[in-house]
Amino acid sequence: MKLKFTKMHGAGNDFIVIDAIHQDVDFTRAQWARLADRRFGIGADQILVVHKPEAADVDFRYRIYNSDGSEVEQCGNGSRAFVKFVVEKGLTDKRSIRVQTMKAIIAPRLEDDGMVTVDMGAPVLEPAQVPFQADGLHGVPEGHDVLWPLDVGTSRVLVSVVSMGNPHAVQVVADVDTAPVLDTGPLVEHHPRFPARVNAGFMQIVDRHHIRLRVYERGAGETLACGTGSCAAVVAGIRRGLLDSPVRVEARGGELSIAWAGPGQPVMMTGPAVTVFEGEIEI
Numbered sequence: 001m002k003l004k005f006t007k008m009h010g011a012g013n014d015f016i017v018i019d020a021i022h023q024d025v026d027f028t029r030a031q032w033a034r035l036a037d038r039r040f041g042i043g044a045d046q047i048l049v050v051h052k053p054e055a056a057d058v059d060f061r062y063r064i065y066n067s068d069g070s071e072v073e074q075c076g077n078g079s080r081a082f083v084k085f086v087v088e089k090g091l092t093d094k095r096s097i098r099v100q101t102m103k104a105i106i107a108p109r110l111e112d113d114g115m116v117t118v119d120m121g122a123p124v125l126e127p128a129q130v131p132f133q134a135d136g137l138h139g140v141p142e143g144h145d146v147l148w149p150l151d152v153g154t155s156r157v158l159v160s161v162v163s164m165g166n167p168h169a170v171q172v173v174a175d176v177d178t179a180p181v182l183d184t185g186p187l188v189e190h191h192p193r194f195p196a197r198v199n200a201g202f203m204q205i206v207d208r209h210h211i212r213l214r215v216y217e218r219g220a221g222e223t224l225a226c227g228t229g230s231c232a233a234v235v236a237g238i239r240r241g242l243l244d245s246p247v248r249v250e251a252r253g254g255e256l257s258i259a260w261a262g263p264g265q266p267v268m269m270t271g272p273a274v275t276v277f278e279g280e281i282e283i
């Protein structure tokens, strides 16, 4: 079959976006991975698939696949691309929509200047729910957070664990440019204390309202930006007493603004969403 798609990105985190309302889309994990492959397919960090809603209180449902073909719970940058896609394709005349993802409902709004603000929901901070297996480990309290020691290769790192629907382990580093993201990122991703694997964030504090961030993503490797990773890093930084909301997050592919008023409150993310090209591929 011929599949129509749109190539998009959010701060350099790139996506294949597919309308599954007007096309039959039911692919295997290997087929998703092939589409995302940068040599044998279209190439993308994630694939976003737009479906009809299953409940009356949401406008759409969307499914998210990493470039390794695994299906995941949430994608922050993807949610901004998602609302731009459904508006540009005329799938809705609303600019503020509610979207059902695998585990949560999020609410992106396309602003007049083309930026998108998303209510990403409240972070989950209970380690077992991230999921992170903390049993028998001695956490180090810092501010309102607990830092967990992880042995990765020959080093020990201290991480905050946060779920934004998907799992994140965030560590503070002195300089993101020299941080061992490509060496320890995969070790954190596959650390046995994270039964569902994890996204590994490396955060450099520039000042109380500004961080630099690199994320080695679960199932995709290092990306140029990670929306949920930005939310998780800012939540961790605020809980540790290192940051104050709002925070400018500088990633290699662009910038996001993240605001969080504290436990139980939603994390608000603002950033760009860009359409790159339209295409069709035989699958």
Ligand SMILES: N[C@@H](CCC[C@H](N)C(=O)O)C(=O)O
Residues within 6 Å of the ligand: 013, 045, 046, 066, 072, 073, 074, 075, 076, 077, 078, 166, 167, 199, 217, 218, 219, 220, 223, 225, 226, 227, 228, 229
């Ligand atoms: N790039 C995303 C996160 C995509 C999912 C992640 N790799 C995972 O497996 O949880 C974002 O912008 O949030």
